[in-house]
Amino acid sequence: xxxxxxxxxxxxxxxxxxxxxxxxxxxxxxxxxxxxxxxxxxxxxxxxxxxxxxxxxxxxxxxxxxxxxxxxxxxxxxxxxxxxxxxxxxxxxxxxxxxxxxxxxxxxxxxxxxxxxxxxxxxxxxxxxxxxxxxxxxxxxxxxxxxxxxxxxxxxxxxxxxxxxxxxxxxxxxxxxxxxxxxxxxxxxxxxxxxxxxxxxxxxxxxxxxxxxxxxxxxxxxxxxxxxxxxxxxxxxxxxxxxxxxxxxxxxxxxxxxxxxxxxxxxxxxxxxxxxxxxxxxxxxxxxxxxxxxxxxxxxxxxxxxxxxxxxxxxxxxxxxxxxxxxxxxxxxxxxxxxxxxxxxxxxxxxxxxxxxxxxxxxxxxxxxxxxxxxxxxxxxxx
Ligand SMILES: [Zn+2]
Numbered sequence: 240x241x242x243x244x245x246x247x248x249x250x251x252x253x254x255x256x257x258x259x260x261x262x263x264x265x266x267x268x269x270x271x272x273x274x275x276x277x278x279x280x281x282x283x284x285x286x287x288x289x290x291x292x293x294x295x296x297x298x299x300x301x302x303x304x305x306x307x308x309x310x311x312x313x314x315x316x317x318x319x320x321x322x323x324x325x326x327x328x329x330x331x332x333x334x335x336x337x338x339x340x341x342x343x344x345x346x347x348x349x350x351x352x353x354x355x356x357x358x359x360x361x362x363x364x365x366x367x368x369x370x371x372x373x374x375x376x377x378x379x380x381x382x383x384x385x386x387x388x389x390x391x392x393x394x395x396x397x398x399x400x401x402x403x404x405x406x407x408x409x410x411x412x413x414x415x416x417x418x419x420x421x422x423x424x425x426x427x428x429x430x431x432x433x434x435x436x437x438x439x440x441x442x443x444x445x446x447x448x449x450x451x452x453x454x455x456x457x458x459x460x461x462x463x464x465x466x467x468x469x470x471x472x473x474x475x476x477x478x479x480x481x482x483x484x485x486x487x488x489x490x491x492x493x494x495x496x497x498x499x500x501x502x503x504x505x506x507x508x509x510x511x512x513x514x515x516x517x518x519x520x521x522x523x524x525x526x527x528x529x530x531x532x533x534x535x536x537x538x539x540x541x542x543x544x545x546x547x548x549x550x551x552x553x554x555x556x557x558x559x560x561x562x563x564x565x566x567x568x569x570x571x572x573x574x575x576x577x578x579x580x581x582x583x584x585x586x587x588x589x590x591x592x593x594x595x596x597x598x599x600x601x602x603x604x605x606x607x608x609x610x611x612x613x614x615x616x617x618x619x620x621x622x
Contacts, residue, residue, distance in 0.1 A: 248322065248323055255322040255323070256554075256555045258317075259322070259554060259555065260316050260317055260323070261323045261559060261566050262316045262319065262323065262324050262325060262566070263324075263325045263326075263561060263562075263563060263564035263566045264277060264278070264325070264326060264327070264328050264561075264564060265325060265326070265327040265328070265329075265563065265564050266563040266564065267327075267329070267332050268345045269345050269346060269347050269348070270328075270332055271547050271548040271549070271562075271563055272347070272348040272349060272548050273328070273331075273332065273335065273350075273353055274328070274548070274561070274563050275350055275536045275537070275549055275550040275561065276350050276353055276354045276536055276548075276550070276593070277309075277312070277328065277331075278534070278552055278561040279354075279534035279535075279536055279550050279552065279593070279595050280357075281313060281552075282533055282534050282552040283401070283533065283534065283595060283597070284597070285400075285401045285480065285597075286398070286401050286402075286480070287317070289397040289398075289400075290306075290309060290313050291314050291317060293306070293310055293365075293397070294307065294310025294311060294313070294314050295314070297310070303330075303334065304334070304338075304364050305331075305334055305335065305338055305357065305360045305361060305364065306360070306361040306364040306365065308330045308331045308334045309357070309361065311330065311331075312328050312331050323566065325564045335353075338360065339356055339360075342356075346544070347544055347545050347546060349488065350536050350538070350548050350592060350593060351429075351484045351536075351592065351593055354427070354482070354484075354536075354593060355426070355427070358398060358402060358426050358427075362396055362398050362399065365394075365396035365397070365398060366394045366396060369396065373391065373394075398426075399424075399426075400479065401478070401479050402426045402427065402479075402480055402482060403424055403425070403426055403478055404425055404474060404475075404476050404477050404478035405422055405423065405424055405425070405474075405475040406422070406423045406424075406425055406472050406473065406474060406475060407421070407422055407423075407472070407473045407474075407518040407520075408420070408421045408422070408423055408470070408471075408472055409421075409470070409473065410451070410457055410468050410469070410470045411468055411469045411470075412457060412459040412461060412462060412466045412468050413466060413467045413468055413469065414459065414462055414464060414467070415459060415461050415462035417459060417460075417461035417462065419459075419460065419461075422475060423472075425478075426478075426482070427481075427482035427483065427484055427593075428442075428445065428481075428482075428483055428484065429484040429486055430442065430444070430483060430484065430485055431445070431486050432485050432486060432487060432500055432502050432504050433502065433504075434502040434503065435503050436502070436503075436504050436505075437504065437505045437507075438483065438504060438505065438506040438594070439507075439510075439513065441485070441504060442483075442512070442513075443515050443516060445472060445516070446471055446472055446474070446515055446516045447471065447515075448469045448470070448471050449469070449470045449471065450467065450468075450469060451467060451468045451469070452467045456468070473516065473517060473518035473519075473521075474512055474516055474517050474518060474521065474525065475517075475518045475520070475525075476525060477512055477517075477525045477528055478598070479597065479598050479600075481510075481530055481595075481597075481598070482593060482595050482596075483594045483595075483596070484592070484593050485504055485590075485591065485592055486500075487499055487500045487501075487502075487538065487590060487592060488500075488543040497542075497543045497544075498542065498543070499538070499540075499543055499590075501580040501583070501585075501587075501588070501590060502580070503578050503579035503580055503581045504578060504579055504591070505575075505578045506532070506574075506578065506591055506594055507532070508532045508571070508574070509529055509530070509532070510529070510530040510531075510532070510596050511528065511529055511530070512526075512528065512530075514526070528598050528599065529598070529599040530596035530597065530598050530599070531553075531596060531597055531599060532553065532594060532595070532596050533552060533553045533595055533596070533597050534550060534551065534552045534553070534594075534595040535550065535574065535577060535591045535592075535593070535594055536548060536549075536550050536591075536592050536593040537549050537550065537551065537577055537590065537591060537592060538589075539589050539590075540588055541588055546588075548592075549561060549562040549563075551569055551573065551577070558570060558571055558573065558574070560573075574591075576589060577589055577590060577591040578590075578591065579591070
């Protein structure tokens, strides 16, 4: 381990950028699902900065929760004297196991489930903190014992600022053609994968019309009947950091278990959301936004219940591989290896599983403001 960090230092030839730290994380028995996602989050600059700032603002005698131990870990990494090395995320893993029994066993776990649990849990902690602060401001001692959060405006935390986007969920009744729209928030998007496809086509499939029929009919408020309908999900506002989960673990009824889809899904370094994915009334800035890939959580192995996770991250233009406690330089060309297998017989068991893209902020600033052209009422034109 010590060797690998000196090797890394040598490879960088002292060019590790100022203020940057490359630290591997010790594995506590199948905790690579956590280590890989933690590295992706660490190299998500807006998340890292806000988390470290939040941790610095805590009182000395603060209560421990998942957010505080995560903040402690990131602060510890970023304040190391040496630029490379290995840390043991012991307190974080202990807390994780205490908070969620799913992660208590020593079995292989799903990195995406861990990612979602961690984000949601940390959001809830921040919401509780914000609510408590709001109550303190508003009422103090006289406030009711069990204040209801309903009625007060929703709380948007800094985690929402980084990861949250909005979807428009549209349902069109095939009997009366009325369109019902509902807005939903998301912290990441889970995409179905097809063989020999691309990320762009997976995103388009996500937004494609879905027929609601048979047992899945739609209760239309306009005509009052249970009708066949078309449903589609469009991105109304795109987040600052777009996390895309490729649904490689699929329940196969014939097998009675989850199995891994090795499909080849090419993903670009630079991503734009196309017009079939964006809602017609999405702001112009969403159409112009460019996203850059900065981390890929990779699953190695043939099935969902065993295998290994590593993470590739981009830092200051250089790609690195994080494999628990080992950090190594990677080449941008290595990414193509993670697309998947073009045929069932193809060798190779490393697959991109969660992709992290960050929005190009400069471009956003250049084209911000203004709202997109007309709201498309009927959507016949897109088919
Ligand atoms: Zn109807």
